[in-house]
Amino acid sequence: MPQHSYGAIPWIGLTVLLPLLGFLVNGTLALVRPQAKRVVSLVGTGVLLASFIVAVLVVLQLRQETLIGPYTVTFWHWIVVDTLQIDFAFALDHLSAVMLLVVTGVGFLIHVFSVGYMREDPGYARFFAYLNLFIVFMLLLVLGSTVPLMFVGWEGVGLCSYLLIGFWYEEKANADAGKKAFIVNRIGDFGVLLAMFILWTSIHTLNFAVIAERAPTMLEAGGPVVTMVTLFLFLGCVGKSAQIPLYVWLPDAMAGPTPVSALIHAATMVTAGVYLVARTNVLFAMAPLSSTLVAGIGALTALFAATIGLRQYDIKKVLAYSTVSQLGYMFIGVGTGAYVAGVFHLVTHAFFKALLFLGSGSVIHAMHQAYHATHAHEDAQDMRNMGGLHRYMPWTFALMTIATLAIAGVPPFSGFFSKDEILAAAFARGAEHPVFYLFWGMGLVGALLTAYYMARLLTMTFLGDNRTGTAEQEHLHEAPWVMTAPLVVLGALSLAGGILNLPAFVGGHHALETWLDPVFEPAKKFSQLVMPHGSTELLLIGGAVVIAVIGLVAGIRGTLVRPIVVAKNAPAEMGFARVLFNKYYIDELYQFLIVSPIVGLSRLVLWKGVDQSVVDGFFVNGSAALMRGLGWLGSRLQTGQVGVYVILFLVGVVWILGSVLR
């Protein structure tokens, strides 16, 4: 790719360098003078703002240039070994531009929010240091030109999520959650590593652009190599984007502060898997089997997570399972080959899910202050203790409603357009492989459940009568403007997000689709997708809207019909509800099937058994004992009886004579 001076584009390095500087400054402050909150917040958010502005400039510059391949900025030769040449280089194309904007934009908003949310926390500086470091790694992931460089970002964000989930490390549960997240991610990374090795041995390159070039010619479409690569890549995505079976870490990740959940476990990191599939679209297009698997697992996760979300009482847990479910939708999108729909849903989801999380953050913040004021020890995140908060937090309530309508897929909001496109794509793909009809169906049911549990969340927290307790009520009040302002911005975005990719029948011209076309063009050769249009399209849309409305209404009425009891004396769940509440006992299953056997095996069998007794005991100490035994035997011979010596003597004589004479 010829490197011309493209105005602002060479400044792309700044978007990563600035947060890195922010991390270094905040990091040293955390160690040296953690109480310098003002400086920390200025540096932390300022750096993000600057990086966002640079990103906008770069993207504007990119819009004017019509470049065929990605624009590469090489900083230095990273790993150089004989034929393997990996550079520390950023590749900027339309897809990474979109991600760049989302990461820096939403990132900036969440930084502003956390200035207010984490104000009293002693680890304030450390928190911002980790957040900045996270942005560095996320940008590395998005901008990396080669798979290993992306992998640096990939595991880097895993590390930051580990640090941030276990931010309040005094609690063993938080530290456990952090460790669990990292290890489950590592299982996913195992897949990415193997995919890299197969790629290297088959087509001798790890550079995304070169992969897109060489794959069609050097690899045979639908062949074993391509399928293996894509399956391993997908294993990485399952680990990172919390799909079945590796989703267990995301609900536990709610142990981290809420801005973390918003930034990492809603908007950016978890979407890395979708980005990876989109980035390597050529390979997935060439491997129909794995694409179908991607869509299948996406659909299954969407439905499965939605069911669990129904009976959760912790506000953040509901949102966590909703994220897992929405990610499932994105994978249905990219699985059916409608990469644009997947990315579009990724963007809109980033907006309204971040808004939902931050909104719940404000609610939890308010509840904390209330309980703090009256020294009550209640779970500030349990919806059963909330209720009727719309009187105290009007702004948060309004914005949360917008987000709920968006996620449910009600027409004017962004969620409707992106989710509808995915379902339409699944329906269209159904024509070729009937199994996609099943995925479409599961997606539809998932949409219904999503609408239901989001409505349930909204009513339990904001509507109905207040259950926090009379004393606490006067302490409940709206979050400070520094927290509500980002909410407003996100509200606007989730409201207007749809215009990014307005479908034809509403007069739009698929702006995002045309923008992302050059990126997904190589995949076109292998899997064409004709979107439904005309009557079928209208029918689908109508159905989706009806589903959304039914879900919402049922959600609201369902929760208001029975009086909700305050958390501390709530009756235990019964029957299937208990199964849902305990998330199908998946965690206990994993613990029983995988974790304890491995630990048990390695303690008893490997360490005590093999290492101590066999290798150490038997061979090492055993041989020592053998020598001692022989010595003892020898001494037994010296009985002191002269007679015995004579006999031994004679036996010797006889032996020698015998051997001589033979």
Next chain:
Amino acid sequence: MTDFLTSVGYGQWILHALIALPVLGAIVVLFGTTANAKRIGLVVAVLEFILSIGLWWAVDTRPGTMQLVAAIPWIPTWGISYRVGIDGISLFMVLLTTMLLPLCVLSSFTYIAKREKAYYALLLLLTTGVLGVFISLDLFVFYVFWELMLIPMYFLIGIWGGTNRLYAAIKFFVFTMAGSLLMLVAILVMVYRIRVVTGVLSFSYEHLLLNAVKVRSWSPWLFGGFGLAFAIKVPIFPFHTWLPDAHVEAPTAGSVMLASVLLKMGIYGFLRFAIPFFPSVALGPDITALVIGLALIGIIYGALVAMVQPDIKKLVAYSSVSHLGFAMLGVWAGSVQSVQGALMVMIGHGFSTGALFFLIGMLYERRHTREISAYGGIARVVPLFSVILMIASLSSIGLPGLNGFIGEFLILLGSFRNHPVAVGLATTGVIFAAAYLLWALQRLIFNRLDKPENSSLRDLTLREVLVMAPLVIGIVWLGLFPGPVLRKMEPATKRYLELADPGIHPIKLFSFADKSK
């Protein structure tokens, strides 16, 4: 820089200086007073390091052959001469040793209280032994230094060690000695057989390398002798039980030198002697299958057993077994990437495990216990210590962007072509590594600060930060800019691969090997 070095004739005297300086230092330490023993030791160590930095420019590794070769006849009648030389591979081992020495001396200032003079003298002597092994080009001289290295280590563990240090010291000594005696026999038989065939009696490396092919009929046994000695040193799976005991009982500096440098002599021995001498045996189908199998076991077994260790030092020791299993896989996979990956693991492991042992030593100095359960939640009390411990552990589990990843990535990438299944299994080792180290880290610095003694821990002093700084910088630097190091070692690895090709008909030791391949 290079012209300054040539002007001062650096190439001629540096190798001899590197060997002689520690010995002189040891003597001076012994004759000095106990109080300033450690100061002299530090001066000598720093001087040694400064001298050795010049090697980076002086050694021209482009041709890949031995540089700065100097030979002084020692016992002419037996063809033994004191030949030394350095190439791309041994250069980094020497630099690693000389860099760690001052850190070791600095870290034992407050750690060692009794018999300080002997301690620092032995530490310096150990360095001579180690450097000698890495630069000697004469089998006899190599063996002398190999044994010379053993004795100080034995005393370091035996005198300044923990509770049952004698058992550990003796076990370490007997284990290594058994192996090296077999190697001595192999050396002598090889030299003699070659003399019979060629009529020239000489222990020099080039001579033996040239004529090793002439003793083909003996090569399985000779390789066995060499291989066993190096396998014990690496340590490969069945011969590894001395490592945890030696580490647990050794003082901090001792276990750092043991882990970061002494273990690498095993792999260096394979790269320099065992494989180039008898490639047809070493890289034949069955030995390859055997070694890779053992390496795999080492990786996974080491990681799993490390997971359940109550003692943090034993945990890191077993992690070394796992890391060096990767290196062995890299060496035997026989592609440029995998061998360079093995070298990078040798260097990277030196940094990360060295750092871990230093930190554990500092913790031990404060709380006099290595049980993980005795700690908990100390991140709030000692933030700087926890940050450095976190960096060192992340480098050890191979987080991309730090040095651990480079080595392991190259090994796995390079070995995938001809051992795909082995690589698949080895990569799971990466998951277990994350599991055991993070679990230990959590029990150590996170969780609730419930034990009162932990709340009074004081953070790292300036001296301790000075010890850790070079390692942390090295970890980050090697992770982001491995280019210069990789380029410098590439010619040497290419030359090694030329020597180490099994040829058209490799020797099969066990008949079953044919069916399995």
Next chain:
Amino acid sequence: MLLGPALALSAILFSIGVAGVLLRRNAIVLFMCIELMLNAVNLSFVALAQVHGLGGQIMVFFVMTVAAAEAAVGLAIILAIFRHTQSVDLQNINVLQG
């Protein structure tokens, strides 16, 4: 030339001596049996001296002197032991037990 029979006689005497050593518990008698064995050896020396020259006979000289010295020292030891344990029975002289 009585070589054959002489050697046979020597063998028989030697065996008797050995049997004596095995059977008797009395230290003195043990010594005597050893003397007997030595005489048997002397006999074979002398017998073979006919064939191989006087070297054999000279050996007998040396054997005799050694036997004499051995007898002297042996008996002195037995005296010392006797003084200590009042018995010459080999059975209970086992102070050198390992």
Next chain:
Amino acid sequence: MTAAVFYLLGASAIASALLCITRKNPVSSALWLVSTMFALAGIYVLLHAQFIAVFQVLVYAGAVMVLFLFVIMLLNLGREASDVRGKPAWALAAAVMVILGAQFFAVWHYTPAQMASEQHSGAAVADPLAFFPNNALAAEAARPDDAFGALSASLFQNYLVPFEITSVLLLVAAIGAVVLAKRRI
């Protein structure tokens, strides 16, 4: 004629040896040993080793056996309970006797002819005795007149050093015996 005398002396030697080892009383076994020695002296004479015969009688029978008797008297051992060992010892002795006998019998067929032919790798040797280099010495010694000349010549010429060593040996033995036996030195 000489053969007959030899067999007579041989038989008496064996008989007295057997009696020597079987007598309970040490004194009688000592005396039977002396009689064996006399028989042997006779045999030496037959084997043309007159000097050795005389030496045997003088030194061996005379000095050594006297010493034995002296010690036996000193310790006045008298009649002891049968100090012969139990059944297993007999069985072992018998076994050893049988094995030793078999081995000596195997040795017996090594006649000079056999030895000579073996060294010539199987070829029959005409005159086996000529084969042995210093056989001439033996022939000369057979001459009756100066039997002692040849013997003393080789003793004091070829074997002078061992001769001196034995004298030192005797000296040491004497001192040793004195130190051991004396109660207080």
